[in-house]
Amino acid sequence: GNSVTQMEGPVTLSEEAFLTINCTYTATGYPSLFWYVQYPGEGLQLLLKATKADDKGSNKGFEATYRKETTSFHLEKGSVQVSDSAVYFCALGNQGGKLIFGQGTELSVKP
Amino acid sequence: SQTIHQWPATLVQPVGSPLSLECTVEGTSNPNLYWYRQAAGRGLQLLFYSVGIGQISSEVPQNLSASRPQDRQFILSSKKLLLSDSGFYLCALKTGVGTEAFFGQGTRLTVV
Numbered sequence: 389g390n391s392v393t394q395m396e397g398p399v400t401l402s403e404e405a406f407l408t409i410n411c412t413y414t415a416t417g418y419p420s421l422f423w424y425v426q427y428p429g430e431g432l433q434l435l436l437k438a439t440k441a442d443d444k445g446s447n448k449g450f451e452a453t454y455r456k457e458t459t460s461f462h463l464e465k466g467s468v469q470v471s472d473s474a475v476y477f478c479a480l481g482n483q484g485g486k487l488i489f490g491q492g493t494e495l496s497v498k499p
Numbered sequence: 500s501q502t503i504h505q506w507p508a509t510l511v512q513p514v515g516s517p518l519s520l521e522c523t524v525e526g527t528s529n530p531n532l533y534w535y536r537q538a539a540g541r542g543l544q545l546l547f548y549s550v551g552i553g554q555i556s557s558e559v560p561q562n563l564s565a566s567r568p569q570d571r572q573f574i575l576s577s578k579k580l581l582l583s584d585s586g587f588y589l590c591a592l593k594t595g596v597g598t599e600a601f602f603g604q605g606t607r608l609t610v611v
Contacts, residue, residue, distance in 0.1 A: 420596065431603075431604055432589070433602075437597070437599060439597040477543065481600075483596050484550075485556075485593070486548060487531075487533060487545070487548065487591070
């Protein structure tokens, strides 16, 4: 079946630190992979996506590379800001229309 | 552009009462539609999804059901609510494979 596993939070970093949030998946076929972000008090919004192996999605300084060989889509940012504090969700969309999310990772960035 | 309307924003219902949450979309045709539940401090659990009118896929056995009577309408229902049905319910749409999902503002349901 399809599933998404994220590293557990909360993750607490100092401003300008390097961020990695791990995400691995299991899927049949060739899924699309997504990272969504939920800022406090707001809804989910797309952060970045990749639709095939070796694609790199990027947005707002965040990056993630679709690694088929390791079934991973880890989120990275070189220098986090306080404003990046949010909950981050990794998601998988298969060709049958199913869209499933990981459990979310809370990030807290301290000044 | 696509928009999703969910209502109500908050709902308090007694145990054993029925539930009907409606989600309607605009600005697109034949979308995939989804119902998720987000329990406090936890991730999004996929409850149901639909790829077309009358087509419902259920992800987990539970006290809920879903229907899609029209292309742009997705309804989440229960005949008798349980305390464990409390949570934040989100409707979402996708327009195709590889496209992003758009979310409604959600309904916070408290069963008392």
